[in-house]
Structure formats: C-alpha cells, structure tokens
Amino acid sequence: xxxxxxxxxxxxxxxxxxxxxxxxxxxxxxxxxxxxxxxxxxxxxxxxxxxxxxxxxxxxxxxxxxxxxxxxxxxxxxxxxxxxxxxxxxxxxxxxxxxxxxxxxxxxxxxxxxxxxxxxxxxxxxxxxxxxxxxxxxxxxxxxxxxxxxxxxxxxxxxxxxxxxxxxxxxxxxxxxxxxxxxxxxxxxxxxxxxxxxxxxxxxxxxxxxxxxxxxxxxxxxxxxxxxxxxxxxxxxxxxxxxxxxxxxxxxxxxxxxxxxxxxxxxxxxxxxxxxxxxxxxxxxxxxxxxxxxxxxxxxxxxxxxxxxxxxxxxxxxxxxxxxxxxxxxxxxxxxxxxxxxxxxxxxxxxxxxxxxxx
Amino acid sequence: xxxxxxxxxxxxxxxxxxxxxxxxxxxxxxxxxxxxxxxxxxxxxxxxxxxxxxxxxxxxxxxxxxxxxxxxxxxxxxxxxxxxxxxxxxxxxxxxxxxxxxxxxxxxxxxxxxxxxxxxxxxxxxxxxxxxxxxxxxxxxxxxxxxxxxxxxxxxxxxxxxxxxxxxxxxxxxxxxxxxxxxxxxxxxxxxxxxxxxxxxxxxxxxxxxxxxxxxxxxxxxxxx
Numbered sequence: 001x002x003x004x005x006x007x008x009x010x011x012x013x014x015x016x017x018x019x020x021x022x023x024x025x026x027x028x029x030x031x032x033x034x035x036x037x038x039x040x041x042x043x044x045x046x047x048x049x050x051x052x053x054x055x056x057x058x059x060x061x062x063x064x065x066x067x068x069x070x071x072x073x074x075x076x077x078x079x080x081x082x083x084x085x086x087x088x089x090x091x092x093x094x095x096x097x098x099x100x101x102x103x104x105x106x107x108x109x110x111x112x113x114x115x116x117x118x119x120x121x122x123x124x125x126x127x128x129x130x131x132x133x134x135x136x137x138x139x140x141x142x143x144x145x146x147x148x149x150x151x152x153x154x155x156x157x158x159x160x161x162x163x164x165x166x167x168x169x170x171x172x173x174x175x176x177x178x179x180x181x182x183x184x185x186x187x188x189x190x191x192x193x194x195x196x197x198x199x200x201x202x203x204x205x206x207x208x209x210x211x212x213x214x215x216x217x218x219x220x221x222x223x224x225x226x227x228x229x230x231x232x233x234x235x236x237x238x239x240x241x242x243x244x245x246x247x248x249x250x251x252x253x254x255x256x257x258x259x260x261x262x263x264x265x266x267x268x269x270x271x272x273x274x275x276x277x278x279x280x281x282x283x284x285x286x287x288x289x290x291x292x293x294x295x296x297x298x299x300x301x302x303x304x305x306x307x308x309x310x311x312x313x314x315x316x317x318x319x320x321x322x323x324x325x326x327x328x329x330x331x332x333x334x335x336x337x338x339x340x341x342x343x344x345x346x347x348x349x350x351x352x353x354x355x356x357x358x359x
Numbered sequence: 360x361x362x363x364x365x366x367x368x369x370x371x372x373x374x375x376x377x378x379x380x381x382x383x384x385x386x387x388x389x390x391x392x393x394x395x396x397x398x399x400x401x402x403x404x405x406x407x408x409x410x411x412x413x414x415x416x417x418x419x420x421x422x423x424x425x426x427x428x429x430x431x432x433x434x435x436x437x438x439x440x441x442x443x444x445x446x447x448x449x450x451x452x453x454x455x456x457x458x459x460x461x462x463x464x465x466x467x468x469x470x471x472x473x474x475x476x477x478x479x480x481x482x483x484x485x486x487x488x489x490x491x492x493x494x495x496x497x498x499x500x501x502x503x504x505x506x507x508x509x510x511x512x513x514x515x516x517x518x519x520x521x522x523x524x525x526x527x528x529x530x531x532x533x534x535x536x537x538x539x540x541x542x543x544x545x546x547x548x549x550x551x552x553x554x555x556x557x558x559x560x561x562x563x564x565x566x567x568x569x570x571x572x573x574x575x576x577x578x579x580x581x582x583x584x
Binding site: 212214218238351 | 463533554556568577578
C-alpha cells in the first residue's frame with residue numbers, strides 16, 4: 001500500500017487543514033444537532049480528530065482536539081453560545097471529551113510513528129540484502145582474476161628452471177587476461193557509482209559513429225574467440241553525443257555477447273539513424289535468450305541461471321543506466337532468424353554538412 | 360651522447376618501480392620523485408630530457424606542477440592519468456603537456472610516446488619532405504603522394520593534413536586543430552573536423568575504416584603516425 005506522505009507538508013498547511021477540517025465538520029453538525037443530540041455530535045467530532053491524527057504532526061492535531069472541545073462546548077452544549085455548563089453530567093462529559101481527544105490524538109500519532117520505524121527497518125534490510133549480493137558477486141569476480149595473477153606469478157617464480165617456454169607463455173597470458181578482466185570490472189564499478197551518485201555529466205560533441213565503433217573494435221583484445229563485425233554506413237550523419245558513454249555501452253554489449261555465447265559466434269554491430277534517434281544494435285547468431293528471462297536481464301546483479309561464465313551482473317544494468325541518462329532506452333529481443341539482439345537508442349541531434357565542398 | 364634523462368613524478372611505489380625498470384632497461388637514465396614539490400626541485404636541479412607526470416599527486420595537483428614546470432621547462436612532459444578523465448587530459452594538453460597516457464598503459468605504447476616526444480625536443484627538423492610509409496608530404500610544394508601517386512586534396516584538407524603531419528606521433532586536441540586549420544572562432548565547430556578527417560582518411564588511408572595514419576583519440580583529439 002502506498003502511504004500518503006503528509007508529514008512533508010509545511011506546518012502552515014497542516015494547521016490550516018486541521019482547523020478548517022474541525023470548523024467544516026462543526027458547521028455541518030450544527031443544524032443537525034437538534035435532531036441527533038449534542039452527545040452524538042461529540043462522538044462525530046472525536047472521530048474527526050482521529051482522522052486528522054492519521055495524517056498530521058502532533059501539534060496541529062492537538063490544536064484540532066482543543067479547538068473541537070471548545071467548539072463543542074460553545075455551540076453544542078446547552079446553554080448555547082456560552083462556555084458556561086449548567087449540568088454536572090455535561091461538565092464531566094466536557095472534561096472527558098478533552099481527555100479522550102488528546103489521548104486519541106497522541107495514540108494515533110504513536111501508531112503512525114511505529115509504522116514508520118518498521119518501514120525504515122524493512123528498507124534497511126532490503127539495502128543490506130542488496131549489498132550482500134553485491135559483495136558476494138564482487139568478491140567472486142574480483143578474487144578470481146586476482147587469484148589467477150598471484151597463482152601464475154608463484155608458478156613462474158618457483159618453477160623457474162622446470163617450466164617449458166610454452167608453459168611460461170601460457171602463464172603470462174593468464175596474468176594478462178586477468179589484468180584486463182580486473183580493469184573491466186573496476187570500470188564497471190566506477191560507472192555504476194557515477195550513475196548512482198548522479199554525478200554523471202554528459203559532454204556531447206559531434207561524432208562520426210563509424211569512427212567511434214572502429215575505435216571500440218580496435219581496443220578489443222586480439223585473443224577473443226568470437227569475431228565482431230561492423231558494416232559502416234557511409235550515409236550516416238554526424239551525431240551530437242557523448243562518445244565516452246557510447247563507447248562504454250558498446251564495450252559492455254560486445255563483451256556481454258562474447259562471454260555469453262559459444263566460441264565462434266559471430267557478433268555484429270549496426271548503427272542507424274531513425275526518427276531523430278541514434279540506434280545502435282548489437283546482435284549475435286548464438287542460441288538466443290530464454291524468453292522468460294528477457295525482462296530481467298537489465299536488473300542489477302542479474303545473472304543468467306546456470307551460467308558459469310560469471311560477470312558481476314553489472315554490465316547490462318550500466319547500459320540501462322546510461323540509456324536513461326541519455327533519455328533513451330535499451331531492449332533485448334530474440335531475432336526471428338535466431339540469436340539475440342540488443343537495441344540501444346537515444347535522441348541525438350544530427351548534421352550532414354552538405355556544403356563543405358564549396359570551401 | 361649521454362643517455363636521455365627521464366624524471367618520473369608519481370606517488371605510487373609500484374608504478375615508479377615499473378617505470379624505472381622499463382626505462383632503464385631501454386637505455387634511459389631515470390630520476391624519481393614522489394611529490395609535486397620534490398619533482399619541481401629535482402627538475403630544477405638536474406633538468407631532464409622528459410618528464411613523466413602523474414596527474415593525481417598527494418601534495419598538489421598535477422596541473423599545478425605542469426603549470427609551474429612550464430614557466431621555464433621547454434622539453435617534453437607526458438601526462439599519466441586514470442581513465443574517464445578526458446576533460447583533465449585536454450586541459451593538461453592545453454596548458455602545455457606534450458602527450459598523455461591513461462593508466463593502465465601498455466609498455467610498448469609508453470616507449471613509443473617517449474621516443475617520439477624526445478625526438479621532437481630538438482625542435483622541428485625543418486624537413487620540408489615528410490615521409491610516413493606509403494605517404495609522402497612535400498610541404499614546400501604543398502603536394503601529397505600515396506604509393507608514389509599524387510593525391511588531390513582541397514586546401515582545407517591539405518592544411519589539416521600538414522598540421523597533423525608536422526606533429527607526428529603527438530596527440531593534437533580538437534580545439535588546437537580547429538584553431539590551426541579553420542582559425543580563431545571555430546574552436547567549437549567540431550563537426551567540420553569530423554567531416555574533414557573522414558574525407559582525408561578516404562584519400563590517404565589504405566583502409567579508411569582501419570586508419571594507420573590519422574588515429575582517433577576518443578574525447579581528446581587525433582594523432583598522426
């Protein structure tokens with residue numbers, strides 16, 4: 001249930017609502033009083049104070065309680081329009097009314113406070129659960145490359161004389177690969193914290209997307225097992241975008257495709273300009289994605305069930321974060337011809353500059 | 360000739376050790392400084408041929424060290440910086456850094472940058488004929504040949520190519536190139552630069568999609584090889 005966040009109302013508004021509430025209810029009750037009797041009126045007004053106490057701070061509620069007591073006395077208890085009370089029973093009633101109104105207000109307020117505390121605790125528990133997931137996944141993803149590096153180094157050091165040249169090279173390759181993996185994970189963590197802290201500042205500039213994609217492809221490690229292809233579109237306009245972010249997105253999508261498809265799967269990148277949007281597609285001809293898992297892939301720490309290839313589960317959630325930062329979106333679909341396709345698109349200014357030839 | 364002296368200013372012991380071993384085994388004399396103040400003192404006492412300067416120092420910002428160094432020091436200064444700080448890099452290049460490398464960097468790349476920066480310490484060679492593998496540029500005749508054949512360039516394309524080629528191996532920021540080729544007032548018109556780099560690549564590169572001469576340094580500028 002979504003709670004109404006009334007406590008954030010400024011005090012002025014709270015007092016205003018409390019006082020007008022009591023006045024309005026008394027106004028309605030006044031003509032009815034001869035028929036229902038002033039003692040029933042007291043019950044209705046107590047209920048009004050209860051309702052008010054559910055929403056507002058303690059002081060405005062106490063004010064409403066006091067005001068309702070005074071009004072009941074002045075306008076409803078005979079003799080009318082005086083604070084004087086003839087009957088001893090009515091005097092007792094009036095005092096009781098005062099007491100009940102205050103206790104009522106205080107209790108309702110306390111219940112609400114307790115509820116809020118319980119809710120805060122629940123939120124904190126959720127946060128702790130989230131962090132535990134993060135630490136489990138991180139400690140695994142960071143420790144694996146660190147263990148590889150330390151293990152390979154020890155082997156190199158302690159078996160200096162017995163290792164063959166081929167073994168030595170293999171161990172060096174292990175260290176290199178682990179280093180790059182660590183670097184990628186650290187990049188992801190930094191990006192995630194940039195996104196979460198809201199510190200992401202966009203620096204858009206005119207970009208040749210063909211050049212941007214090629215610079216991503218150049219930086220891919222040569223020993224990746226899957227070929228990544230890009231067919232540049234000569235008719236693409238220049239886009240005004242933050243190249244650094246688009247490069248991170250492409251990196252994450254391409255690495256995701258490489259690491260979660262069988263070796264040899266062909267990965268294709270496509271860039272197009274559609275409806276004022278820059279559209280980037282990364283597709284593969286691998287086995288595709290289980291349909292029921294598709295809605296979950298962009299969730300933080302999500303990993304495909306039974307997937308041993310690891311990853312922190314941050315890469316795609318960062319892609320989604322960047323898509324939102326660029327006022328765009330990202331989605332995953334299975335292609336009719338097989339394989340998965342990620343489509344990342346965002347609005348971007350374009351220019352063709354046609355008259356440059358007349359320099 | 361004595362070995363060129365390189366001053367390393369970096370507060371990370373491991374990086375200092377790594378650089379020291381690499382540089383010494385490649386024939387450079389190395390001096391080390393842990394803080395900006397120490398770096399400035401060492402540079403003044405024994406002026407090096409090149410400074411490797413980390414931007415994140417404990418006592419003062421690398422930018423400040425760079426500015427103070429540039430008040431009198433004319434040789435190469437290569438910036439070492441962490442990733443995702445293109446703005447930092449561009450501002451360091453604008454205030455006189457010769458080149459930059461982002462950590463983690465590859466040793467081969469570091470050595471190539473150092474070689475090319477030290478070569479340029481001698482000032483422009485005054486050579487009017489520049490050769491880059493399959494490409495030859497005659498600055499006197501304003502002519503360009505690829506594999507021995509003349510390449511027809513527009514005057515802006517030629518100006519851009521000449522500006523790049525005269526600074527072989529060095530990264531040139533977008534702003535610098537726009538100012539050099541198009542003039543003051545065009546520093547923000549990066550779309551011109553993109554378009555002309557594209558057409559220039561089509562004319563001088565064997566494979567414009569995998570350029571070997573005009574290299575893109577994302578978010579910073581271009582480098583000519």
